[in-house]
Amino acid sequence: MLVDDEHRIHYVNNVVRQYIQDGSESIIGGYCPKVIHNYDGPFPGCPLEESVKLGTAVEREIFDPELKMWLTSSIYPTKLRSPDGHVIYFHTVYDITARKNAEEEIKKKQEEILELNMTLDQRVKDRTNEIEKLLVQKDEFLHLLAHDLKNPLSSPLNLLPILEEKIIDEKQKQMVQVTLRSIRTIKRLITDTLKLACLNDTNTELHRSLFSLYDSVESVIHTNKDLFDLHDFTVKNSIKPGFMINADSFLFDEVLGNLFSNAVKYASPQQKGILEINADKQENEIILSVKDNGTGLTREQLDSVFQRFYKREDHKNQIESTGLGLSICKSIIEKHGGRIWVESEGLGKGCTFYVMIPVKNNHFNDLCCSLKTKG
Secondary structure, three states, X not given: OEXXXXXXXXXXXXXXXXXXXXXXXXXXXXXXXXXXXXXXXXXXXXXXHHHHHHOOOEEEEEEEOOOOEEEEEEEEEEEEEOOOOOEEEEEEEXXXXXXXXXXXXXXXXXXXXXXXXXXXXXXXXXXHHHHHHHHHHHHHHHHHHHHHHHHHHHHXXXXXXXXXXXXXXXXXXXXXXXXXXXXXXXXXXXXHHHHHXXXXXXXOOOOOEEEEHHXXXXXXXXXXXXXXXXXXXXXXXXXXXXXXXXXXXXXXHHHHHHHHHHHHHOOXXXXXXXXXXXXXXXXXXXXXXXXXXXXXXXXXXXXOOOOOOOOOOOOOXXXXXXXXXXXXXXHHHHHOOOEEEEEOOOOOOOOEEEEEEEOOOHHHOOOOOOOOOOO
């Protein structure tokens, strides 16, 4: 349409005529709000008044309650003049009802999704709180259970060796030995389960300090000297003296002890056992390696050794083990922000366990409570 600054219509195209369903020339010279919107005064939101005032083009989205339609109404001033000297404006109107309805539908869906997400978030928080309470109860139960189970085991553990010495009959002596081994296995299982429970507790903190990794390895080797001598094992500490690491020394000794005893358990019967420990400091991490020449691992076994209670099928009935030692190592190293893995070229070709500890791990710098196994 062409309209002047007093809303008088000077020209309309056929689309406008179809829109108002009037093919006569009577609309020319008519009052635009009345002809188009059936309004006796200026239509609310019409951009003509602002365009007249500013002398620039103006575009607005308006809703016509009479037609129940959303419209984009645009006014562009021109250099044309009406016969009586009024400025002529180029006026376009686009029906955007479908778009606005789609936007409203999208907005409604977004609000529904937002409300659903808020509901889900609250449900997740409620369930998380429930799980955290259950985990606390579980840990408390494990501590109580471990304490209550370990105490009754003390008596048979102390008395059975005395009884074994006094028994003359060989069959009876073997029965006592089997019982004693079973009780010791139960105690180790209780102790290891409790260690895992403590390590997996998010509230458990580490007591990190700077210490010599070389000295730590030497100490654990000395502690396990009888085990190495009994199985004729040669152990080589290839770590350079003065090699320092920032970790929980108590727990790190636990990792070393488990890795060393694991190497002895799976030593190759065809050759003398050899164990070599080394360490390398890279830019952002320290990597410790524990290499043996034992029975080695298959591809499937490599993926399973750190699982709880995992025991190799080919050694399940030959080796006394709770199946938790390497799981404990994994939990300890992950508690330090590091990782542990094993590599092997196959059965009979030995294994190398790797432990990675980040050099800079400020997340743990302020932790000050040492993890100790309760009971």
